[in-house]
Amino acid sequence: MGHVHRSIPRIRARKLGALVAVLGLCVALVASNAGAASLGSARAQLNTLLQQIKAARAQQAKVQGQLNVLAAHIANVQTQMAQTQAAIINTQDAVQAAEAAIASQQNALNTRARMAYEQGPGSTLEFVLGATSAADLNDRLEILNAAAQSDESIINDLTDQKNKLHVQQVNLEQQENQLRTQEAGLQQQQNALNAKFQTQKNLVDGIASKIKQAHALIKRLKLQTQIPVFPPGGHGPSIPGVLLTCPVAGPHAYTDDFGAPRPGHIHEGIDIQAATGTPIVAPFPGHVVQSYDPGGGNDVFVYGALGYVFNAHLSAYGATGNVQTGTVIGYVGATGDATGPHDHFEWHPKVIPPHPWTSPYGYSVVGTAIDAYPYLNSVC
Secondary structure: OHHHHHHHHHHHHHHHHHHHHHHHHHHHHHHHHHHHHHHHHHHHHHHHHHHHHHHHHHHHHHHHHHHHHHHHHHHHHHHHHHHHHHHHHHHHHHHHHHHHHHHHHHHHHHHHHHHHHHHOHHHHHHHHHOOOOHHHHHHHHHHHHHHHHHHHHHHHHHHHHHHHHHHHHHHHHHHHHHHHHHHHHHHHHHHHHHHHHHHHHHHHHHHHHHHHHHHHHHHHHOOOOOOOOOOOOOOOOOOOOOOOOOOEOOOEEOOOOOOOEEOOEEOOOEEEEEOOOOEEEOOOOEEEEEEEEOOOEEEEEEEOOOEEEEEEEEOEEOOOEEEOOOOEEEEOEOOOOOOOOEEEEEEEEOOOOOOOOOOOOOOOEEOOEEOOHHHHHOOO
């Protein structure tokens, strides 16, 4: 009996141990299920983020297309303004020429009137009566007739010049009105562009936040998932390997306006439209030199292995000296002779390629610059 009583605690201990083991297994199963549920939730969240990023990228591409259309409109208006300004200069020259001719003819008339007044009306009669023969009288009458015709010709010329002057003045007024209309249209296009830039910036900022969350989930789930990207290019022809990054690091738009007429010169670059203060970066490793001129305002040159780029109209300067690709060298502005904020970008290769791209304006090379459009397309 004593032996039986002593075995009872051992049996209870074994049962208790088994119970603990079962409970531990249950806890492990619950934890495993909770972990699996958590991973499943993370995967679902990642998939949702990837779909949102893809949709936002599509919207970003759509807005970029709208920005490029607006940039083309702005370039067209600037071309029209340049042509109108050239026409105004020509008309102003014509007005000045007409005024000079009028002044000359008026002086001739004044001289004739003064002579007639000084000689008096009797002088003409005395001149006729002083003839000594019929032939002499005829000669004297022809002289008087020629003088009268000369006066009439001067008067007629003066009238014609005054009529021409009036026409030129009307043309000038119409051209100046046309220029003001074009300037107002340009401002409207610029305002629309600025609003689109803000829309694009909001999209970019939202995408950046989602990308950060997606990266964290990908790392946690130990996946190799690729996040949708906004593909560079899409404008048209592309020449890679020269520019390593887009020179404007933010929402931007451009069109091929190389060789477009500008007041007093031909456009040597591409105008990359962007909001004031958008960073301008070095498109390749090189040496930055800051400059200034009345037309370009605040300028920067970046000298690289294959040539140099020139950026104009900066609102402020950035780094100088030796820089790497992507170093901020300035900020978009409208200093100098600019109609709105943009980066006037030029590419000057050390060696002109044998068949450089030709712009819609028929230019491949202006000075030492070539059309940068296909080079920008590879990175912007």
